Amino acid sequence: MEKAKKIKFPLWVTPKTMETVKEMYKDDDCRSQSEFIEKAIRAYVGYLRADNSPGMLPNYMVSTMKAIVDSSDTRMCRMLFKLAVEMAIMMNVLAAYCDVEEESLANLRQECINEVKRINGTLGFEDAYHWQKD
Incomplete structure (x- = not known):
């Protein structure tokens, strides 16, 4: 891939802005202050274009939303695992002390499926009671 030719031009910035560039360019893995400034310009242009194009989200927004969703997924998976363990304990305790015929169990399973579908999955203990x- 051919490297794009760069041009040199005067840049006027405040001393505070230049100080920020000097402090930050290495933190962003840039080899030079010019590379840092060029990346900043590209990021700002992307930001402006995203604001003018409502169908597009800026990269920082997409990455932030992805991180939030990933974190939420992780928490939900952990909670589902814990719930599955608790359910397994409860089912084993009940199975050890209840004498239920297989046919009755199959019928109960189907009734429970129908009931949970009917109430859209919001069954509480009081509802089951x-x-x-009835």
């Missing part, structure tokens, strides 16, 4: 008593 009242359902069993």
Whole structure:
């Protein structure tokens, strides 16, 4: 890939801005202050274009949203794992003390599937209690 030819031009910035460039360019893995400034210009142009194009999100926004979703997924997976462990314990305790015929268990499973579908998955203990008593 051919390297793009660069041009040299005067740049007027405040001393504070130049101090910031000197402090930050190595932190951004740039080889020079010019590379840092060029990256900053590209990032700002991308930001401006994203504001003018409502269908596009700026990269920083996409990466932030992805990090939030990934973190949420991780927490949810951990909670689902913990719930599965608790359910396994509960089912084993119940199975050890309940004498339920396989046919009754199959019927109960189908009734529970239908009930959970009907109430859109928001079954609480009180709901199950009242359902069993009716």
